[in-house]
Amino acid sequence: MYEGGRWEDVDLVLRREGASALTGPGFEASSELVPFLRSDCRILVIGAGGLGCELLKDLALLGFGNIEVIDMDTIDVSNLNRQFLFRMKDVGQPKAVVAASRIQERVEGCTVVPHFGRIEDKPAEFYRGFHIIVLGLDSVEARAWINETACSFLEHDEEGNVDLSTVKPLVDGGTEGFKGHARVILPGITPCFACTMWLFPPQTKFPLCTLAETPRTPVHCIEWAHLIKWPKDNEMEEFDVDNVDHLGWCHREATERAKEFGIEGVTLQLVQGVVKNIIPAIASTNAIVAAACATEVLKTATMCSAGMDNYMMFMGGEGIYTHTVKYERDECCPVCSPGIFLTVQSSVTLGDLIKRISVHPKALGKVERPSVSHGTDNLYMQGPLEEATRPNLSKTLGDLLGGTGQKALAVNDKRLPRTLRVTLSVVP
Amino acid sequence: MIKLFSVKEKQERERRENAENTKQGVKKASASELRLQKDISELNLPKQIKIAFPDGPNKLNRFDIIVSPDEGYYKGGKFSFAFNMPDSYPHDPPKVKCESPRPVYHPNIDLEGNVCLNILREDWNPVLTISSVVFGLQFLFLDPNPDDPLNKDAAKVLTSDPKQFQANVRRSLSGCYIGNTYFPPCR
Numbered sequence: 001m002y003e004g005g006r007w008e009d010v011d012l013v014l015r016r017e018g019a020s021a022l023t024g025p026g027f028e029a030s031s032e033l034v035p036f037l038r039s040d041c042r043i044l045v046i047g048a049g050g051l052g053c054e055l056l057k058d059l060a061l062l063g064f065g066n067i068e069v070i071d072m073d074t075i076d077v078s079n080l081n082r083q084f085l086f087r088m089k090d091v092g093q094p095k096a097v098v099a100a101s102r103i104q105e106r107v108e109g110c111t112v113v114p115h116f117g118r119i120e121d122k123p124a125e126f127y128r129g130f131h132i133i134v135l136g137l138d139s140v141e142a143r144a145w146i147n148e149t150a151c152s153f154l155e156h157d158e159e160g161n162v163d164l165s166t167v168k169p170l171v172d173g174g175t176e177g178f179k180g181h182a183r184v185i186l187p188g189i190t191p192c193f194a195c196t197m198w199l200f201p202p203q204t205k206f207p208l209c210t211l212a213e214t215p216r217t218p219v220h221c222i223e224w225a226h227l228i229k230w231p232k233d234n235e236m237e238e239f240d241v242d243n244v245d246h247l248g249w250c251h252r253e254a255t256e257r258a259k260e261f262g263i264e265g266v267t268l269q270l271v272q273g274v275v276k277n278i279i280p281a282i283a284s285t286n287a288i289v290a291a292a293c294a295t296e297v298l299k300t301a302t303m304c305s306a307g308m309d310n311y312m313m314f315m316g317g318e319g320i321y322t323h324t325v326k327y328e329r330d331e332c333c334p335v336c337s338p339g340i341f342l343t344v345q346s347s348v349t350l351g352d353l354i355k356r357i358s359v360h361p362k363a364l365g366k367v368e369r370p371s372v373s374h375g376t377d378n379l380y381m382q383g384p385l386e387e388a389t390r391p392n393l394s395k396t397l398g399d400l401l402g403g404t405g406q407k408a409l410a411v412n413d414k415r416l417p418r419t420l421r422v423t424l425s426v427v428p
Numbered sequence: 429m430i431k432l433f434s435v436k437e438k439q440e441r442e443r444r445e446n447a448e449n450t451k452q453g454v455k456k457a458s459a460s461e462l463r464l465q466k467d468i469s470e471l472n473l474p475k476q477i478k479i480a481f482p483d484g485p486n487k488l489n490r491f492d493i494i495v496s497p498d499e500g501y502y503k504g505g506k507f508s509f510a511f512n513m514p515d516s517y518p519h520d521p522p523k524v525k526c527e528s529p530r531p532v533y534h535p536n537i538d539l540e541g542n543v544c545l546n547i548l549r550e551d552w553n554p555v556l557t558i559s560s561v562v563f564g565l566q567f568l569f570l571d572p573n574p575d576d577p578l579n580k581d582a583a584k585v586l587t588s589d590p591k592q593f594q595a596n597v598r599r600s601l602s603g604c605y606i607g608n609t610y611f612p613p614c615r
């Protein structure tokens with residue numbers, strides 16, 4: 001009799017041959033999978049808010065024993081209705097810290113290491129150390145940042161084939177009211193966040209003149225106070241969306257303006273929602289999306305069943321509807337595509353390199369007047385910086401790129417739909 | 429099925445040497461910087477518009493656009509706009525403010541330098557580029573729009589008495605009071 005305790009069911013699926021009714025084709029049960037899940041498989045959860053609380057609970061209950069969580073926020077009273085790991089006495093404490101200790105108290109055998117801070121402040125090596133990164137975020141910028149970081153680990157061989165051992169899987173969840181999505185990003189294999197950027201249309205912004213002259217809604221009044229009145233009255237100080245005094249000021253100004261125009265409905269809560277750009281969160285949507293994500297993490301880690309390919313949308317507004325779409329990678333994606341490979345000597349000049357790029361089969365006919373950047377160093381630019389960067393054309397790659405080794409360049413040309421990645425192997 | 433993890437592999441895989449080299453030395457460009465490199469390299473400015481990079485050619489997220497209209501109400505003026513590109517560009521639009529002269533007498537620019545240009549707010553869309561915004565600014569001086577006012581007084585004059593508006597603009601270009609507001613000369 002197997003004494004698996006809390007995780008008995010999921011352990012049976014992973015350990016026992018012949019559980020194939022539950023697992024996918026090609027899955028081989030193994031006695032090594034359970035210890036892998038329990039201690040070796042390192043999972044990072046980004047965000048310890050509504051989705052994050054659900055994700056941490058689900059992953060811990062699935063038997064992941066080695067979890068870390070990062071979040072820069074502290075707990076607010078308004079979080080308590082759905083962020084169920086937090087209590088009244090935790091208000092003001094870092095979400096990551098409280099969430100981690102709550103999970104550890106409840107799920108014996110599960111270690112959760114908290115990180116209180118911004119994701120951008122951790123070095124890339126921090127993220128490289130995890131097997132799977134799970135995103136419970138509400139910001140497009142943060143998603144784009146972590147996507148770039150995960151894709152930067154990806155390596156290809158000279159034919160452009162993905163080196164599977166460099167694939168850093170991301171499982172991304174997101175909710176907006178009754179809508180949500182869960183997706184699996186295997187950089188280089190399934191579309192990355194940048195490949196499908198159009199899935200996130202920019203937030204509609206009100207015209208400034210409407211705010212200034214013809215406000216019609218309480219939101220217009222709040223935006224006016226935030227965007228127009230604040231910079232006028234406080235030239236030196238940036239508006240801080242987390243500063244209670246600033247929010248109070250904004251509330252007073254917006255209320256006054258609303259009165260002036262006969263508009264009702266400016267509340268402090270609305271002010272907070274508007275200036276912090278908060279989308280109303282529905283606890284059950286978070287639970288559904290987090291559950292879908294956690295299942296995908298289990299499948300990605302153990303391959304016990306085929307993973308989601310690759311984007312599930314959930315619509316809970318009218319009835320319940322979900323649909324999984326197989327989005328395609330953007331072959332020219334500047335973030336995850338392999339681009340072209342060249343081996344050059346360090347004595348070659350930038351001008352000569354440009355000629356070599358323009359006759360490469362993948363660039364032929366599309367690269368006539370290219371601009372070349374190495375990271376944030378703009379080596380040669382068409383347009384207004386042409387004159388300033390022209391002297392670099394006669395310099396050698398050894399000088400410009402800082403010696404030999406593998407270098408990643410970004411090439412732009414009016415004829416290219418997107419930036420072309422060029423991986424150079426610079427040899428002595 | 430793709431098997432990503434070897435269960436036996438307890439140690440992190442030794443990374444290859446060349447991967448190390450790639451990471452060293454140069455700062456990796458973010459998606460917004462990559463996009464800016466593309467935008468700037470494809471920017472083709474007419475002679476009435478100049479661009480300046482105060483922090484040098486490798487810092488593209490802050491620059492100034494100087495518009496010197498050669499026709500229309502604002503002919504002979506010189507207007508400088510500070511562009512601050514958010515990290516979320518092109519998902520979010522550039523932040524653009526008129527820096528000099530400030531204030532400027534214009535129906536669509538308020539006394540703090542905020543600009544009412546549709547593509548900077550409600551009509552922004554990530555396929556638009558710096559070029560689209562620059563041409564939008566140029567158009568604002570050729571064809572000020574009294575229907576979307578940020579400076580209500582200027583808009584009123586433009587609608588009711590275009591000749592007076594023209595005269596006000598002319599005077600403002602070399603510095604003058606209009607009502608209680610002093611408009612400094614173009615530099």
Ligand SMILES: [Zn+2]
Pocket residue numbers: 191192193194195196330333334335336337
């Ligand atoms: Zn991509």
